Amino acid sequence: MSFPVLLERLETGLAWVNDRVIVVFKWLAIILLAIMLIIVDIAVFMRYVMNDALAWSEEIAKFVMVWLTFFVAPVGLRMGAHVGIEVILGQLRGRLRQFLIMMIFAGIIALMVVFVKEGAFMTWNARIQRASTIDISIFYVYICMPIGSFVVAMVALEYMVNALRGVIDPANAKPTLTQQDAIRAD
């Protein structure tokens, strides 16, 4: 199998996996935001109407927010929500553009490798810690970080492989989402 064909297979495979994971994460994001809203609204109701403030609501809501942030990060990458300055990128065409995109995603993957490693380390160290207001292990709070970061890396890898194929032959490149496109697609 020649190298370009191998790359194409790799990209298709990654896209197949990522598409499915992203669907799950999208639903997770919807549910987590809803849970956050319900928790804080119940807390407001209890405090002002029932005069009986909940002890656990702040901590749980914060945990859910961290989960939301890390699980939605790869979804955001797919939907073009992580904006950058595209003044230079927007002017470029062809191989040079694809090369820069490839480097950008390589950088993102490198950062995510650090995040997965440190996140996993922090999660593992926290396995015996308990949350202060409810009896759950902090392990379950932190676990979202290595998982979310790993999926960001997977999505970035898919885009990087695509950009590499674009460097080999610009016709292969998918037009990546730019800020303007993302808003138009809305």
Add this chain to the structure above:
Amino acid sequence: MGVTFFWIFLAAMFIGMPIVFALGFAPMVGFLLAEKPIFLKMLFQRTFAGIHQFPLLAIPFFILTGEIMNRAGITMSLVNFANTLVGHLRGGLAHVNIVTSMLFAGISGSAVADTSAVGSILIPAMEKDGYSRKFAAAITAASSVIGPIIPPSLIMVVYAFIMNVSVAGLFAAGLIPGLMVGFMLMSVTGIISKRRNYPKAHSRATVKEVGQAAWGAVLPLMTPVIILGGILGGIFTPTESAAAAAFYALFISLIVLRTLKFRDLPDLFLHAAVTSGAILLIIGTATAFAAIASLSQVPVHLSNFFFSITSDPLLLLFFINVLLLIVGMFLDAGPAILILGPILAPTMTGLGVDPLHFAVIMCINLTIGLATPPMGLILFVASSISRLRVEVIALEMLPLLAVEILAIFVVTYFPVISMSLPYWLGFVRNAPGFIV
């Protein structure tokens, strides 16, 4: 480690790496170059610690409220209400556009939501009424800037969080400048409309008509009452008020007005979640970046640089405003605040500028940056609604932008405008001077 990572950051950002990743990537490379991989642990832990904060919960809830109100189509009732108030002026619908933005600003904390909500209704309506499409788009974009100045405001929540000032105090400081920007825009619109002979929308509305329109808009207009009244009155924390407002918005749109269906909710929540997640993650990496920047004494270098130009606060405020305007042309308001706030604010407060006053200057300035080319989110949205090129809208906007820049300097040099309300409500101890 020196300031190498700062240059890496600028380079990564300018080739187009999303800012949220550039903020983490640059220190990472810096640490590896300095052969101090142990600090990578700190980079990650600071990122996590930056997100794991209760006050930040206000952000997803404010975004959700704006999104619900926008999709529930409450904008139309605001437009009708604004129309009875200012529709009879020359250039009626242009004034209606501005007043609707001011009303919408009290409901939503983001400028982009304002542009799409007001623009999709008023740009076609204005074109039908004889305005050029580019003027309609320009006035929509220019007036959207009021959105994050009049509370609630996402960028003010972000600023208050990272610089440790009171959200309520900052909201109070934004209210009068926001109204001022609105009225200044209306004056220029008045002049332009007279010169181009734009139409009046209708004859002056009777008190009864105004009352009816106000009654039609009363449900959405209760949102600012919940948010502002709750926060400024000291009843709610910003997070609680945001959650209550989101609940209220869901209640009126799903059950009272029935303009939103339950099946619309997943998509709506997804959009709110993705937008919030992007902001929260950037707050995380920016917190880590700011910590590393202060370890490497970047703020000290920068303030030394400023002091080498001048140590006169009046001149420094001028230079900083110009700097922020330039930064705002390229960067979104949120990231700009996260990166520059911790660097600039200590210098200025050290010179005796009130932290809240500097906060409001920075927020207004960078918000206006959202409407300036080449990178302005508001312009992109206005361009996609009106199907006009960004440059066309930007050019038509010039007089309106000029007025907004004037407003920045007025707020900067007359603290009495922004600081009176916070002083009156007890958020600052010293009475603001009339002039700096």
